[in-house]
Amino acid sequence: MAIAIVLIVIVVASIAFHFLSPWWLTPAASNWGEIDGALNLTLVITGAFFIVINLMIAWFVIKYRHRQGHKSTYQPDNKRLEAWLIGLTSVAIIGLLAPGLVVYGKFVAVPDDAKEVEVVGEQWKWSFRFPGDDNQLGKSDIRFISSTNPLGLDPDDPASGDDKIILGPELHLPLYSPYKILLRSKDVLHDFNVPQFRAKMDLVPGTVSYFWLTPTQRGTFDILCAELCGVGHFNMRGRVVVEDDAQFGRWLAKQPTFAQTQQPASEREQPVTDPVEHGKTLSEVNGCIGCHSIDGKPGVGPTWLGLYGKTEILSDDTEVLVDDEYLKVAILNANAEIVKGYPAIMPVYQFNDQEVDAIIAYIKAVSSPQADPGGGDNDSKANEGAQ
Numbered sequence: 129m130a131i132a133i134v135l136i137v138i139v140v141a142s143i144a145f146h147f148l149s150p151w152w153l154t155p156a157a158s159n160w161g162e163i164d165g166a167l168n169l170t171l172v173i174t175g176a177f178f179i180v181i182n183l184m185i186a187w188f189v190i191k192y193r194h195r196q197g198h199k200s201t202y203q204p205d206n207k208r209l210e211a212w213l214i215g216l217t218s219v220a221i222i223g224l225l226a227p228g229l230v231v232y233g234k235f236v237a238v239p240d241d242a243k244e245v246e247v248v249g250e251q252w253k254w255s256f257r258f259p260g261d262d263n264q265l266g267k268s269d270i271r272f273i274s275s276t277n278p279l280g281l282d283p284d285d286p287a288s289g290d291d292k293i294i295l296g297p298e299l300h301l302p303l304y305s306p307y308k309i310l311l312r313s314k315d316v317l318h319d320f321n322v323p324q325f326r327a328k329m330d331l332v333p334g335t336v337s338y339f340w341l342t343p344t345q346r347g348t349f350d351i352l353c354a355e356l357c358g359v360g361h362f363n364m365r366g367r368v369v370v371e372d373d374a375q376f377g378r379w380l381a382k383q384p385t386f387a388q389t390q391q392p393a394s395e396r397e398q399p400v401t402d403p404v405e406h407g408k409t410l411s412e413v414n415g416c417i418g419c420h421s422i423d424g425k426p427g428v429g430p431t432w433l434g435l436y437g438k439t440e441i442l443s444d445d446t447e448v449l450v451d452d453e454y455l456k457v458a459i460l461n462a463n464a465e466i467v468k469g470y471p472a473i474m475p476v477y478q479f480n481d482q483e484v485d486a487i488i489a490y491i492k493a494v495s496s497p498q499a500d501p502g503g504g505d506n507d508s509k510a511n512e513g514a515q
Contacts, residue, residue, distance in 0.1 A: 129193065132186040139182050146175070157324040157345035157370070159306075162234070164326065166227040173223050238340040242306040245299070248279055249311070249318035249331045251475050252360035253415050254351060255279060256299045260290025260385060265310070273314065275478035280314070281386050289387040292380060297351070297366035297415075302376040306342045319355035322368055328354050343370040359428060359473050363418030407490025410483055419474070422494040429474065430467050436495035441468045455488045 153164060192200070244265060246257040257279060259265045266281050266288025273280035278295065281288040301307060311320055313331035321328035324347075329339050351366035371379075411417050419428040430440070438450045443466040448454055457464055462474035479487065 129190065132189040135182045135186040135189075139179055142178070154324055155345070156326050157343060157347065157349060158326060159342040159344060160231075160235070160326040162231045166231050169227050170224055173220055177220065235339050238308045238338070239306055242308045242340050244308045244310060245301070246310040246312070247299070247320050247331070248314060249320065249353065249357075249364070250314040251316065251358050252353070252364040252418070254297050254299070254320075254364070254366040256294040257281075258292040258294075258380060258383070259287075260292060262287055262290060266291050266386065268312075270314070276390060277386075278478065283390065289385065291386045292383040293386055293389055294383055298369060299351070299366065300369045300371060300376050300379045301343050302373045303343055303346055303370055305373070306340055308338055308340045311337045316357050317355045318353050318357050318364070321352045321354040322349050323352070324349045325368075330355060343368075346370050346372075359471060360415070360419060360475075363415050363428075365415075365418070403486040403489040404493045406483075407486035407488070407493075410479070410487055411490055414477060416487070429470055432491050432494050434495055436492045442466060443468050452488055455491060456484055459484055459487060 153167075156164060243263070244259055246265060248255040248257070255278065257265060264287045266285040268280045268288075269282060270280055272282055277283070279293065281291065309320070309327070309329075311329055311331045312335070313333045315333065317333070318331040319328055320331060324345075325341055325343070327339060327341050329337050331337065347370055349368045349370070351368060353361055353364035355361075357364065369379075417432075421427045421431045422433055424431050424433040435450055436455075439447050440450055440454075441447055445468070448465065454465070459477065459479060462476075463472045466472050
Protein backbone atom coordinates (compact mmCIF):
# COMPACT_ATOMS: atom_id res chain seq x y z
CA MET A 129 0.00 0.00 0.00
CA ALA A 130 2.87 2.37 0.81
CA ILE A 131 4.27 1.92 -2.71
CA ALA A 132 0.93 2.80 -4.25
CA ILE A 133 0.67 5.96 -2.14
CA VAL A 134 4.20 6.99 -3.11
CA LEU A 135 3.42 6.54 -6.81
CA ILE A 136 0.27 8.63 -6.53
CA VAL A 137 2.13 11.36 -4.66
CA ILE A 138 4.85 11.39 -7.36
CA VAL A 139 2.23 11.82 -10.09
CA VAL A 140 0.43 14.62 -8.26
CA ALA A 141 3.70 16.37 -7.38
CA SER A 142 4.93 16.14 -10.99
CA ILE A 143 1.72 17.68 -12.34
CA ALA A 144 1.86 20.45 -9.72
CA PHE A 145 5.55 21.13 -10.49
CA HIS A 146 4.78 21.40 -14.19
CA PHE A 147 2.12 24.06 -13.75
CA LEU A 148 3.73 25.93 -10.85
CA SER A 149 7.33 25.85 -12.08
CA PRO A 150 8.85 29.24 -12.99
CA TRP A 151 11.12 27.61 -15.58
CA TRP A 152 9.30 28.03 -18.88
CA LEU A 153 10.62 28.56 -22.36
CA THR A 154 11.55 32.12 -23.21
CA PRO A 155 9.61 33.64 -26.12
CA ALA A 156 11.05 32.48 -29.43
CA ALA A 157 13.23 35.14 -31.10
CA SER A 158 13.10 33.56 -34.53
CA ASN A 159 10.56 32.08 -36.91
CA TRP A 160 10.89 28.63 -35.29
CA GLY A 161 7.93 28.74 -32.92
CA GLU A 162 6.88 25.42 -34.50
CA ILE A 163 9.73 23.78 -32.57
CA ASP A 164 7.97 24.83 -29.36
CA GLY A 165 4.80 23.20 -30.66
CA ALA A 166 6.62 19.92 -31.35
CA LEU A 167 8.25 20.10 -27.90
CA ASN A 168 4.91 20.71 -26.16
CA LEU A 169 3.27 17.83 -28.05
CA THR A 170 6.13 15.55 -26.96
CA LEU A 171 5.66 16.71 -23.38
CA VAL A 172 1.90 16.04 -23.51
CA ILE A 173 2.33 12.52 -24.93
CA THR A 174 5.14 11.47 -22.58
CA GLY A 175 3.37 13.14 -19.65
CA ALA A 176 0.14 11.28 -20.38
CA PHE A 177 1.97 7.96 -20.51
CA PHE A 178 3.81 8.80 -17.28
CA ILE A 179 0.55 9.54 -15.47
CA VAL A 180 -1.41 6.58 -16.82
CA ILE A 181 1.36 4.01 -16.27
CA ASN A 182 2.10 5.11 -12.71
CA LEU A 183 -1.59 5.26 -11.73
CA MET A 184 -2.15 1.82 -13.26
CA ILE A 185 0.76 0.41 -11.24
CA ALA A 186 -0.66 2.01 -8.09
CA TRP A 187 -4.10 0.56 -8.85
CA PHE A 188 -2.63 -2.91 -9.49
CA VAL A 189 -0.70 -2.76 -6.22
CA ILE A 190 -3.89 -1.96 -4.32
CA LYS A 191 -6.24 -4.32 -6.16
CA TYR A 192 -3.92 -7.32 -6.25
CA ARG A 193 -2.25 -6.93 -2.86
CA HIS A 194 -1.89 -10.04 -0.71
CA ARG A 195 -5.03 -10.93 1.21
CA GLN A 196 -6.02 -14.05 3.06
CA GLY A 197 -8.08 -16.40 0.89
CA HIS A 198 -7.13 -14.75 -2.41
CA LYS A 199 -5.06 -16.63 -5.03
CA SER A 200 -3.63 -15.41 -8.31
CA THR A 201 -4.60 -17.02 -11.61
CA TYR A 202 -2.24 -17.80 -14.47
CA GLN A 203 -3.11 -16.15 -17.79
CA PRO A 204 -0.27 -16.64 -20.33
CA ASP A 205 -1.62 -14.21 -22.95
CA ASN A 206 -4.42 -11.84 -23.78
CA LYS A 207 -4.70 -11.12 -27.49
CA ARG A 208 -7.13 -8.29 -27.03
CA LEU A 209 -4.97 -6.52 -24.46
CA GLU A 210 -1.83 -7.00 -26.57
CA ALA A 211 -3.58 -5.49 -29.60
CA TRP A 212 -4.60 -2.44 -27.58
CA LEU A 213 -1.09 -1.96 -26.17
CA ILE A 214 0.55 -2.30 -29.60
CA GLY A 215 -1.95 0.12 -31.13
CA LEU A 216 -1.58 2.76 -28.41
CA THR A 217 2.23 2.48 -28.42
CA SER A 218 2.36 2.82 -32.21
CA VAL A 219 0.15 5.91 -32.15
CA ALA A 220 2.28 7.45 -29.40
CA ILE A 221 5.55 6.81 -31.27
CA ILE A 222 4.11 8.28 -34.46
CA GLY A 223 2.90 11.26 -32.45
CA LEU A 224 6.39 11.75 -31.01
CA LEU A 225 8.34 11.40 -34.25
CA ALA A 226 6.11 12.88 -36.96
CA PRO A 227 5.93 16.52 -35.74
CA GLY A 228 9.70 16.61 -35.22
CA LEU A 229 10.41 15.25 -38.69
CA VAL A 230 8.02 17.73 -40.29
CA VAL A 231 9.58 20.69 -38.47
CA TYR A 232 13.12 19.47 -39.20
CA GLY A 233 12.26 19.23 -42.89
CA LYS A 234 11.28 22.91 -42.82
CA PHE A 235 14.35 23.74 -40.70
CA VAL A 236 16.72 22.71 -43.49
CA ALA A 237 14.55 23.77 -46.47
CA VAL A 238 16.26 27.10 -47.09
CA PRO A 239 14.13 29.71 -48.92
CA ASP A 240 15.51 31.18 -52.11
CA ASP A 241 15.79 34.70 -50.71
CA ALA A 242 17.91 33.65 -47.70
CA LYS A 243 21.37 35.21 -47.43
CA GLU A 244 24.36 33.29 -46.14
CA VAL A 245 26.59 33.54 -43.11
CA GLU A 246 29.21 31.01 -42.12
CA VAL A 247 29.88 29.97 -38.52
CA VAL A 248 33.27 28.37 -37.81
CA GLY A 249 33.87 26.58 -34.51
CA GLU A 250 37.15 25.61 -32.93
CA GLN A 251 38.33 24.92 -29.40
CA TRP A 252 36.98 27.13 -27.81
CA LYS A 253 35.72 30.07 -29.79
CA TRP A 254 33.45 31.08 -32.64
CA SER A 255 34.30 32.96 -35.85
CA PHE A 256 32.02 34.14 -38.64
CA ARG A 257 32.13 35.04 -42.34
CA PHE A 258 29.75 36.99 -44.55
CA PRO A 259 29.93 37.13 -48.36
CA GLY A 260 31.02 40.43 -49.89
CA ASP A 261 29.45 42.42 -52.69
CA ASP A 262 29.39 39.34 -54.93
CA ASN A 263 27.02 37.62 -52.45
CA GLN A 264 29.18 34.52 -52.70
CA LEU A 265 31.37 32.93 -50.08
CA GLY A 266 34.82 31.94 -51.27
CA LYS A 267 36.05 28.38 -51.04
CA SER A 268 37.83 27.18 -47.93
CA ASP A 269 40.06 24.25 -47.10
CA ILE A 270 41.93 23.14 -44.02
CA ARG A 271 45.23 23.20 -45.93
CA PHE A 272 44.97 27.01 -46.25
CA ILE A 273 44.70 27.57 -42.49
CA SER A 274 47.58 29.65 -41.13
CA SER A 275 48.25 32.38 -38.61
CA THR A 276 47.13 35.02 -41.12
CA ASN A 277 44.33 32.92 -42.61
CA PRO A 278 42.66 31.29 -39.58
CA LEU A 279 39.47 30.38 -41.47
CA GLY A 280 41.39 28.66 -44.26
CA LEU A 281 40.01 30.64 -47.22
CA ASP A 282 41.33 29.84 -50.67
CA PRO A 283 43.53 32.85 -51.57
CA ASP A 284 43.25 31.99 -55.28
CA ASP A 285 39.45 32.02 -55.30
CA PRO A 286 38.21 35.42 -56.59
CA ALA A 287 35.11 35.06 -54.42
CA SER A 288 37.19 35.01 -51.22
CA GLY A 289 38.70 38.48 -51.48
CA ASP A 290 35.63 40.48 -50.43
CA ASP A 291 34.38 38.04 -47.79
CA LYS A 292 33.91 39.75 -44.44
CA ILE A 293 35.90 38.10 -41.65
CA ILE A 294 34.76 38.29 -38.01
CA LEU A 295 37.19 36.57 -35.65
CA GLY A 296 35.46 37.76 -32.47
CA PRO A 297 32.58 35.91 -30.79
CA GLU A 298 29.92 38.50 -31.69
CA LEU A 299 27.65 37.91 -34.68
CA HIS A 300 25.24 40.56 -35.89
CA LEU A 301 22.10 39.75 -37.89
CA PRO A 302 19.45 42.07 -39.33
CA LEU A 303 15.90 41.83 -38.06
CA TYR A 304 13.37 39.92 -40.21
CA SER A 305 15.99 38.84 -42.79
CA PRO A 306 16.20 35.10 -43.51
CA TYR A 307 19.71 33.70 -43.23
CA LYS A 308 21.19 30.34 -44.14
CA ILE A 309 23.60 29.42 -41.34
CA LEU A 310 26.51 27.38 -42.70
CA LEU A 311 28.43 25.48 -40.03
CA ARG A 312 31.90 23.95 -40.11
CA SER A 313 34.48 22.93 -37.51
CA LYS A 314 38.26 23.24 -37.61
CA ASP A 315 38.99 20.54 -35.03
CA VAL A 316 36.39 18.50 -33.10
CA LEU A 317 32.63 18.20 -32.87
CA HIS A 318 30.87 21.37 -31.75
CA ASP A 319 27.20 22.37 -31.69
CA PHE A 320 25.96 25.87 -32.52
CA ASN A 321 23.08 26.63 -30.19
CA VAL A 322 21.11 29.84 -29.67
CA PRO A 323 18.28 28.82 -27.31
CA GLN A 324 16.08 31.85 -28.03
CA PHE A 325 16.25 31.06 -31.75
CA ARG A 326 15.26 27.42 -31.01
CA ALA A 327 18.21 26.68 -33.29
CA LYS A 328 21.00 24.17 -32.77
CA MET A 329 23.03 21.95 -35.05
CA ASP A 330 26.31 20.03 -34.94
CA LEU A 331 29.51 21.27 -36.56
CA VAL A 332 31.26 18.20 -37.93
CA PRO A 333 34.93 18.34 -39.03
CA GLY A 334 35.22 17.72 -42.76
CA THR A 335 31.67 18.65 -43.70
CA VAL A 336 29.36 21.66 -43.81
CA SER A 337 25.98 21.47 -42.09
CA TYR A 338 23.30 24.14 -42.28
CA PHE A 339 19.87 25.39 -41.29
CA TRP A 340 18.07 28.67 -41.76
CA LEU A 341 16.25 31.17 -39.60
CA THR A 342 14.70 34.61 -39.56
CA PRO A 343 15.38 36.68 -36.43
CA THR A 344 12.11 38.18 -35.20
CA GLN A 345 13.20 40.01 -32.06
CA ARG A 346 15.80 42.69 -31.41
CA GLY A 347 18.32 42.00 -28.70
CA THR A 348 21.47 40.14 -27.74
CA PHE A 349 21.32 36.38 -27.40
CA ASP A 350 23.93 33.94 -26.13
CA ILE A 351 25.64 31.47 -28.44
CA LEU A 352 26.46 28.21 -26.69
CA CYS A 353 28.31 25.09 -27.72
CA ALA A 354 25.93 22.19 -27.00
CA GLU A 355 28.48 19.46 -27.71
CA LEU A 356 31.13 18.53 -25.14
CA CYS A 357 34.27 19.60 -27.04
CA GLY A 358 37.01 19.48 -24.39
CA VAL A 359 37.88 20.88 -20.99
CA GLY A 360 37.26 24.45 -22.20
CA HIS A 361 33.80 23.57 -23.56
CA PHE A 362 32.04 25.64 -20.89
CA ASN A 363 33.85 28.72 -22.12
CA MET A 364 32.89 28.39 -25.79
CA ARG A 365 30.44 31.27 -25.70
CA GLY A 366 29.43 34.02 -28.06
CA ARG A 367 26.51 36.30 -28.74
CA VAL A 368 24.15 37.25 -31.55
CA VAL A 369 23.06 40.85 -31.84
CA VAL A 370 19.81 41.30 -33.77
CA GLU A 371 19.33 44.86 -34.97
CA ASP A 372 17.81 46.97 -37.70
CA ASP A 373 19.11 46.79 -41.26
CA ALA A 374 20.87 50.16 -41.03
CA GLN A 375 22.71 49.26 -37.82
CA PHE A 376 23.64 45.89 -39.24
CA GLY A 377 24.94 47.50 -42.42
CA ARG A 378 27.15 49.92 -40.47
CA TRP A 379 28.53 47.06 -38.35
CA LEU A 380 29.24 44.86 -41.36
CA ALA A 381 30.94 47.73 -43.21
CA LYS A 382 33.48 48.00 -40.38
CA GLN A 383 34.50 44.35 -40.64
CA PRO A 384 37.69 43.63 -42.62
CA THR A 385 37.57 41.71 -45.87
CA PHE A 386 39.73 38.66 -46.41
CA ALA A 387 41.87 40.65 -48.83
CA GLN A 388 42.48 43.31 -46.17
CA THR A 389 43.54 40.69 -43.62
CA GLN A 390 46.15 39.44 -46.07
CA GLN A 391 47.86 42.83 -46.28
CA PRO A 392 51.15 43.28 -44.40
CA ALA A 393 50.58 43.96 -40.71
CA SER A 394 52.23 47.35 -40.94
CA GLU A 395 49.55 48.50 -43.40
CA ARG A 396 46.46 47.25 -41.59
CA GLU A 397 47.29 47.90 -37.95
CA GLN A 398 45.94 51.01 -36.30
CA PRO A 399 47.87 52.65 -33.45
CA VAL A 400 46.59 51.53 -30.05
CA THR A 401 45.89 54.44 -27.76
CA ASP A 402 44.84 52.40 -24.72
CA PRO A 403 46.70 49.07 -24.49
CA VAL A 404 44.88 47.98 -21.32
CA GLU A 405 41.47 48.41 -22.91
CA HIS A 406 42.71 46.76 -26.11
CA GLY A 407 44.10 43.86 -24.07
CA LYS A 408 40.82 43.52 -22.20
CA THR A 409 38.94 43.29 -25.49
CA LEU A 410 41.38 40.73 -26.89
CA SER A 411 41.12 38.65 -23.71
CA GLU A 412 37.34 38.64 -23.89
CA VAL A 413 36.92 37.87 -27.58
CA ASN A 414 39.53 35.12 -27.50
CA GLY A 415 38.13 33.47 -24.40
CA CYS A 416 41.24 34.00 -22.23
CA ILE A 417 39.32 35.14 -19.15
CA GLY A 418 37.13 32.07 -19.32
CA CYS A 419 40.08 29.91 -18.25
CA HIS A 420 42.07 32.56 -16.34
CA SER A 421 39.99 34.25 -13.67
CA ILE A 422 40.79 37.84 -12.81
CA ASP A 423 39.35 37.74 -9.30
CA GLY A 424 41.46 34.95 -7.81
CA LYS A 425 38.92 32.18 -8.27
CA PRO A 426 40.31 28.81 -9.39
CA GLY A 427 39.98 28.05 -13.08
CA VAL A 428 41.30 25.86 -15.86
CA GLY A 429 44.42 28.07 -15.96
CA PRO A 430 46.22 30.19 -13.33
CA THR A 431 44.32 33.25 -12.16
CA TRP A 432 45.62 36.59 -13.40
CA LEU A 433 45.03 38.22 -10.01
CA GLY A 434 48.43 38.61 -8.41
CA LEU A 435 50.10 36.82 -11.31
CA TYR A 436 52.54 39.47 -12.55
CA GLY A 437 55.77 39.43 -10.52
CA LYS A 438 54.89 36.09 -8.96
CA THR A 439 57.24 33.09 -9.04
CA GLU A 440 55.48 30.12 -10.65
CA ILE A 441 56.51 26.49 -10.31
CA LEU A 442 56.46 24.67 -13.64
CA SER A 443 55.55 21.06 -14.31
CA ASP A 444 59.25 20.08 -14.20
CA ASP A 445 59.56 21.73 -10.74
CA THR A 446 61.66 24.61 -12.05
CA GLU A 447 60.74 28.12 -11.00
CA VAL A 448 60.10 31.06 -13.26
CA LEU A 449 59.41 34.72 -12.60
CA VAL A 450 56.25 35.99 -14.27
CA ASP A 451 57.45 39.01 -16.21
CA ASP A 452 56.93 40.35 -19.71
CA GLU A 453 59.18 37.77 -21.34
CA TYR A 454 57.52 34.85 -19.58
CA LEU A 455 54.03 36.11 -20.42
CA LYS A 456 54.95 36.55 -24.07
CA VAL A 457 56.08 32.92 -24.27
CA ALA A 458 53.02 31.76 -22.32
CA ILE A 459 50.67 33.60 -24.70
CA LEU A 460 52.25 32.52 -27.97
CA ASN A 461 53.53 29.07 -27.01
CA ALA A 462 51.60 28.07 -23.92
CA ASN A 463 52.63 24.44 -23.92
CA ALA A 464 56.34 25.27 -23.79
CA GLU A 465 56.17 25.96 -20.06
CA ILE A 466 53.26 24.42 -18.18
CA VAL A 467 52.51 25.68 -14.69
CA LYS A 468 52.45 22.79 -12.25
CA GLY A 469 48.96 21.58 -11.46
CA TYR A 470 47.37 22.78 -14.70
CA PRO A 471 46.64 20.79 -17.88
CA ALA A 472 48.34 21.60 -21.21
CA ILE A 473 45.14 22.50 -23.00
CA MET A 474 45.61 26.11 -24.06
CA PRO A 475 45.10 26.42 -27.83
CA VAL A 476 47.64 28.14 -30.06
CA TYR A 477 46.95 31.82 -30.65
CA GLN A 478 48.37 33.99 -33.40
CA PHE A 479 48.75 37.43 -31.87
CA ASN A 480 51.03 40.06 -33.33
CA ASP A 481 53.49 41.98 -31.16
CA GLN A 482 51.07 44.85 -30.61
CA GLU A 483 48.33 42.49 -29.43
CA VAL A 484 50.69 40.57 -27.14
CA ASP A 485 51.83 43.81 -25.53
CA ALA A 486 48.21 44.84 -25.02
CA ILE A 487 47.29 41.54 -23.34
CA ILE A 488 50.35 41.80 -21.07
CA ALA A 489 49.30 45.34 -20.16
CA TYR A 490 45.84 44.06 -19.23
CA ILE A 491 47.30 41.19 -17.18
CA LYS A 492 49.42 43.71 -15.29
CA ALA A 493 46.36 45.86 -14.65
CA VAL A 494 44.22 43.03 -13.27
CA SER A 495 47.17 41.41 -11.49
CA SER A 496 47.48 44.34 -9.11
CA PRO A 497 44.12 46.15 -9.17
CA GLN A 498 45.31 48.67 -6.59
CA ALA A 499 48.39 49.58 -8.62
CA ASP A 500 48.45 51.81 -11.63
CA PRO A 501 51.09 50.33 -13.92
CA GLY A 502 50.13 52.17 -17.04
CA GLY A 503 48.80 55.37 -15.54
CA GLY A 504 45.35 56.75 -16.20
CA ASP A 505 42.32 54.84 -14.99
CA ASN A 506 43.59 51.30 -15.27
CA ASP A 507 42.23 50.43 -11.82
CA SER A 508 38.70 51.20 -12.84
CA LYS A 509 39.13 49.24 -16.05
CA ALA A 510 40.45 46.23 -14.18
CA ASN A 511 37.53 46.38 -11.79
CA GLU A 512 35.19 46.73 -14.73
CA GLY A 513 36.73 43.61 -16.27
CA ALA A 514 36.42 41.73 -12.97
CA GLN A 515 32.74 42.52 -12.90
